[in-house]
Amino acid sequence: METDGISIKSWNLSNWIIKTSEEWLNPVVEKLREELLKDKYLHADETPVQVLNEGNKKNTTKSYMWVYSTSVNAKHGIRIFKYASGRAGDNAKESLKGFKGYLHTDGFSGYSKVKDIHHCLCWAHVRRYFSDALSKDMKSPEATLPSIGIAYCNQLFNWERKFKNLSPEDRKIKRLEKEKTVLEAFWSWVESTNEKVLPKSNIGKALQYALNHKDKLETYLEDGNCVIITRI
Template structure:
């Protein structure tokens, strides 16, 4: 699973001032071959107990950033996101030199030449943050090459090609003595503190090297937040969490979101108390795939007349 969280504001929340910060948590299924599910969960704070409560009963690998709150989740193997480490080294590079460098994105469709790791004799001519960025770019490039392999093949290729890069990266880190309270020190400390969890993805070929999947869903909420600014009540925040869950899961299944919402609202009044009917309205059902993956004539599907669900 992937997890992330982003801020929100609720004006009328018991025990909190209107200008205080609340949180929208995001959880989604990983690359396990099953239908993708994205769930948003509104909570009053960012304490690790919220993730612990939501994920109670889940056992497996949890991909997240380096936030310590996820340590409270029981019975999971934490997988830290390399992208956070990646960005910290990038931000430690002076702005003028940064313009000439590429920050690789594993999800980009752009074809990129394989980045080369600096040779020992080249390192003295580079600033340390550039070297750290080069190691991260190399790992992202390799991961992108293995994206379409089976989980078993991915794991084998990662262990063969990426483990030596990680070993070289940490051997280089041990030689650094960054300036106190500098951006480089923050990048180095992050990499050292998460040495084990950054590499936990190597244990399972279904696992990813970054948590971008969850961050993209947090961004979807953040874009909406720019428009609506705040929630008036906790009920409104919880309703938004439900709607974002429905819409983002539909998008993950490549459905026409408008058609999907139209279909759900059309049938739910008649089937809301029938589990079999609700199953047919889930975004991965054959009924929904048939009706919401293409254009349909809405004029023939109205509240007065529509074909019954095949239950």
Template structure:
């Protein structure tokens, strides 16, 4: 029953302007031609901050690029990820990177340095400060409409990005390429087109933290249930996680919302899109008792 809701959410997701994506490992015991100890994956696809919130999880037996290519077939917008090359094969999209990952490289470099490495420390701190400046700007623009945020970024973020790129190009020649700092700089340069793509549209975010936050409920659940017995069970988990996390994101009580779905789904024409849409988590037709009361 819930798969009808899932499939409808999937269709609507592909009509979005921006999709965030991420993936994490899972274990499935009875997979064809695979050992029970081998890795499988739960993929996550999420909408941006504007409009109805949707989170779709999808189980797949591998981390192959063919999986996002198939799931996102027909999508023609911005695809924001952490830079994993497996998303590069998705056609007709504009790839957007994650500055939080770029920033993390500099924080890791600082942690890896000995206490007496003053010059390298200063350089890593400089790179970190560029990232911090960009995040501080984003914080001030958070409540603006996309059009306003786009204009403000041109005024405030663009000069910082230009200075950051110039700094990266200079420092790349001055640090050891295989050092933690060298890798942080190389990551930013290799990903620069994607890292700066948030400037193209005010609806795009500066990082892929939205997807990383959305994948965490599954990661926490995985620590408890440990594995799925079969691919069918893993797929069922993906569907249920999609329904529940989307309900939570739309400020619904997941328990009451599921009760509502199980009551209504057997009694409607599942081929009737209008009837199905009334059951979606962001629909105005969802009963008040399913909604979490707003705090005063």
């Protein structure tokens, strides 16, 4: 690269960026992390990325961008992206060290490494499992088992839309009044249906996913500030 007659090597530019990040940006990110951990309601997710020429890894090997976000009602919205070469739950454990509130995530088991939290799981992922189980060539998909599962999820989402503008206290009361009955019917259907399908079928996997995470899928009922869909 050459500007005003001065030639600057690309590796020099890269080193300047790295040095600037280490000395000026990293402290800012760490301060943001401190503020983020003060929020009582957080969201987390990890997304696979591919990185070229990374250590001893093949270019086709997955690395991960971890994301941590404050809730939609936080006084100051903060979202932190942190790169890691792997998907080990220790990444979340280290980034969320000191957090004691409600953590919203998908069903990835790595988040179990984060201790002393209230773990809320995302109902959109439950519905996605049932959607993936829908037969593409069925003339009447509404009659299929996956459609029944989707309908239960949609009932919860519909109630959530109605409760959106309520105070957290009133939202908790309404959830227990309206959504608790939907959940009881859903779990009864899941348990009875799970005994009649092949475990390795798509519908079997959808039912088992829900059963495996039953407690964490109901954590949102504890606090009206919690949500049923991870917002990342």
